[in-house]
Amino acid sequence: MTTLAEKILSRAAGEPVSAGQYVEVSPDWCFTVDDTIGLIMKYHQEVGLTRLVAPEHLGIFYDHFAPADNQEHASDHSAGRAYARQHGITHFYDVGQGISHQVCVERGLVKPGQLVFNSDSHTTTLGAAACFGTGLGAAETAYVWATGRIWLRVPTTIRVVLIGTLRPGVDAKDACLALLQAHGSRVATYRAIEFHGEGAASLNMASRLTLCNMGVEMGAKAALFPADSVTAAHFARLGIPIEMEAGRPESDAVYEREITLDLGDIEPMAARPHAVDNIGSVQDLEGTVIHQAFLGSCTNGRLEDLRAAAAILTGRHVAPGVRMIVTPASSQVLAAALREGIIEILIAAGAVVTTPGCGACAGLHLGVLGDGEVCIASSSRNFRGRMGNPNAAVYLASPATVAASAVAGRITNPRSL
């Protein structure tokens, strides 16, 4: 009778658990990123910790400000490298490897049925590989690194049934925005989301990663696609054996509620400033002047996203006065895009391609906005100040909408091009 969340947390707790219980769990992985490693090291020093309990289950990713953009960040990076060496943390991904969540999935580090923590809210992304990925704060991460365990509340689960198929020019990002429009940004607070239905089965790994990524924007603790043939093909391509059943709920699982979304009904959508659920159709927002177009992030910085943008930018050019910034989610994405000729198309169109990583999304570097500027971004958050300036505005949309808008210099429906 267990949902996938209950099944995974039962394994991690060492006993059967069900929704509503507070339990102690041992994760399969506990990762951190460069914006948190400094705090973790400081905390360990303060409590006098000299030994990490299981370094083989830990990992460090430099993605938020990589390569370092200032003295403080550079010093954090340097201290973190020394810390990893000292404690034998071999899963260490230095500048340019890419965003933690993307690297985890594309290299098959995380597997179906696993419980994975990372000191980053978008860890829900990992649910695309049928694992329970969720974010932690710095003190919590420091605690797990020291003890191997932490408390969790077992969440209830919302079953999201996707029917139909996406139309041309519409993608998984539009589906996320449609869910946010219909149900708001609080619908899944403390809850898990499981995606089901023929529409879910039709989505490739890239689309699943986008949907699970945006799960946290609906408040979710975890967002999961149960293991199926797409999951199996992903790991088969990597040559990594998996246990399919560990990544599937039981057939008589009990869900808190069910939500249905018809993928075939969706139009290109955008989230207006300054909330992820302030949604409008791109058609209604057409004509809004933009200054920056950002294509990247753990939401939409994958090969499929760059491909969608390149399809629009082939033979076209970014509008005068607009800068288009492309940040591949990982070095593997960048390499594949180079091989396919996508990068050449993007550069010919006037886009700038940056080092793989979180890039402009986190508002730290590589695309901070100026006062009064408007950005259309393929990332996941448009809170005031998110892209580094409280006096700027961010619209969230799909890679195709970002590219079409970059060409026009105004928000533009990709289906109209």
Add this chain to the structure above:
Amino acid sequence: MNISGKALVLGDDVSSDLIYPGKYLTLTDRAEQARHALEGFGTDWPERLRGYAVLGAGWNLGCGSSREQAATALLASGVQLVVARSMSRLFLRNCINNGLPVIESDELASALSDGTTIGADLASGVAQVDGRTIHFERLPQALLEIVRDGGLLARLRRRLHPGTCP
């Protein structure tokens, strides 16, 4: 556990970017973090927060980024209690696990406005606001104990060095 003080009240969907802007993420000193608490609302807000022991808010407080400075900067600013109609999972965890008590209560949060004096007994689930008694759902015992211990790190320090002062 009894806490009382004056409340400063925020609205709905206040993100952790607003509570603590990303550009200060590398600050590890909590006194320095406190100088930027609520700075997303304006540069005068960190000063404005001083003197308020209670932070009130509407729905979905602390949504977005997992940054725990959103909790620790408030703590270092002198905030001793957070009351909201609801909170994001990560913000709630960051508060509890750093020893900052939280109450999620529609009724209690709605009763607060700027300057309201509130007294709350976390263990019994009873609060007083303007002479009115309001009951709220207590945190589970295990979480109250983490708060009472001063958070997970204080607990860890005692485990590593038994006999030392908290």
